Amino acid sequence: MAYNAALAEVEEDQLTNTMSRILVTGALGQIGSELTLALRARYGAQNVVAADIRSEGKEDLVNVGPFERLDVTDMDRIKSVIDQYHVDSIFHMAAILSAVGEEKPQLTWKVNMEGLLNILEIARERHLLRVFSPSSIAVFGPETPPDPAPQAPPLHPTTMYGVTKVSGELLGEYYIHRFGLDVRGVRYPGIISSATRPGGGTTDYAVEIFYAALKNKHYECFVREDTVLPMMYMPDCIKATIELMEADHDSLVHHCDFNLAGMSFSAGELAAEITKHIPDFTCEFKPDKRQEIADSWPRTIDDSAARNEWGWEPSYDLPAMTADMLSSLSERMTRAKL
Ligand code: NAD
Ligand code: SER
Numbered sequence: 294m295a296y297n298a299a300l301a302e303v304e305e306d307q308l309t310n311t312m313s314r315i316l317v318t319g320a321l322g323q324i325g326s327e328l329t330l331a332l333r334a335r336y337g338a339q340n341v342v343a344a345d346i347r348s349e350g351k352e353d354l355v356n357v358g359p360f361e362r363l364d365v366t367d368m369d370r371i372k373s374v375i376d377q378y379h380v381d382s383i384f385h386m387a388a389i390l391s392a393v394g395e396e397k398p399q400l401t402w403k404v405n406m407e408g409l410l411n412i413l414e415i416a417r418e419r420h421l422l423r424v425f426s427p428s429s430i431a432v433f434g435p436e437t438p439p440d441p442a443p444q445a446p447p448l449h450p451t452t453m454y455g456v457t458k459v460s461g462e463l464l465g466e467y468y469i470h471r472f473g474l475d476v477r478g479v480r481y482p483g484i485i486s487s488a489t490r491p492g493g494g495t496t497d498y499a500v501e502i503f504y505a506a507l508k509n510k511h512y513e514c515f516v517r518e519d520t521v522l523p524m525m526y527m528p529d530c531i532k533a534t535i536e537l538m539e540a541d542h543d544s545l546v547h548h549c550d551f552n553l554a555g556m557s558f559s560a561g562e563l564a565a566e567i568t569k570h571i572p573d574f575t576c577e578f579k580p581d582k583r584q585e586i587a588d589s590w591p592r593t594i595d596d597s598a599a600r601n602e603w604g605w606e607p608s609y610d611l612p613a614m615t616a617d618m619l620s621s622l623s624e625r626m627t628r629a630k631l
Pocket of ligand 2: 392454494
């Protein structure tokens with residue numbers, strides 16, 4: 294009897310701690326698009342609602358499984374989607390990134406802060422199980438020790454995007470301590486991927502270079518050759534996101550601000566690695582205003598908290614990522630006649 298009661302308690306605990314109805318905001322973006330597919334494969338297509346402010350261009354997401362047009366600054370609309378699908382967990386990927394953020398700082402504050410506050414507030418009101426709120430290496434600023442950036446230095450970013458990411462981490466921590474909401478997040482490095490083009494960040498050159506190499510065998514890079522930034526390949530990004538969201542809550546000391554590392558390389562080293570596969574590829578370096586943003590971010594990241602608290606370990610380094618990127622992207626470009 295006691296055994297059965299204990300077992301029932303464990304099962305109930307497991308059930309109530311397992312995400313079962315998931316909403317992904319910003320689901321058509323660079324990360325959201327691949328995350329949604331991975332979550333649908335893991336939790337069932339019907340249990341993962343993809344949502345974005347737009348609906349064009351991603352038929353695989355919009356037509357297979359639930360999709361809703363949703364602006365994260367519209368509180369009533371988020372409430373109605375959450376109620377309609379009985380959502381219990383949210384991966385909140387909608388945001389404006391760093392380069393667009395410097396063009397449109399007011400919009401960046403509105404989408405990144407109002408959007409996050411809406412998500413956290415609804416999660417609190419509806420007693421949702423868990424919220425993923427991504428942060429970024431953009432939380433760091435020129436005064437951060439760059440090699441590696443520690444887990445907890447003073448955070449003084451110089452971009453509006455960085456300001457929203459620091460504020461987002463603090464807001465998440467506030468909801469944890471004040472209301473007991475389970476909010477989790479990592480400081481993603483620049484994400485490199487072949488399925489969806491990036492949405493206007495400073496690290497976009499590390500993706501654009503592959504398209505240009507395959508199409509024109511030449512790329513004009515908007516940062517200096519010696520610019521080193523932390524980067525990560527998409528399979529590692531998806532793995533980290535899901536692993537953190539499935540980690541045992543009791544093992545976590547940090548919550549919304551995990552440093553996360555994959556690899557670090559200079560723009561010149563990336564070009565040289567591509568040349569090993571495409572020997573006549575050439576790259577020119579013509580820094581534009583995004584150089585200043587890149588210079589304000591660290592070169593490498595100390596992610597020992599993520600490694601110790603939830604077992605984080607990346608799988609891809611520069612050579613493995615480059616080989617896989619070229620083969621996946623060239624296949625996709627041929628298929629899509631790009
Ligand atoms: P992205 O720009 O590719 O996608 C963002 C998505 O949000 C887009 O599909 C866009 O249509 C949508 N969106 C914009 N405004 C919206 C609104 N008001 N309501 C609903 N949807 C809206 O961004 P991403 O690269 O997929 O980034 C996802 C998250 O990860 C963001 O929080 C970003 O800051 C963070 N991040 C990304 C990187 C990276 O290199 N990709 C690095 C660090 C952190
Ligand atoms: N890749 C992102 C950007 O460049 C980092 O958060 O904005």
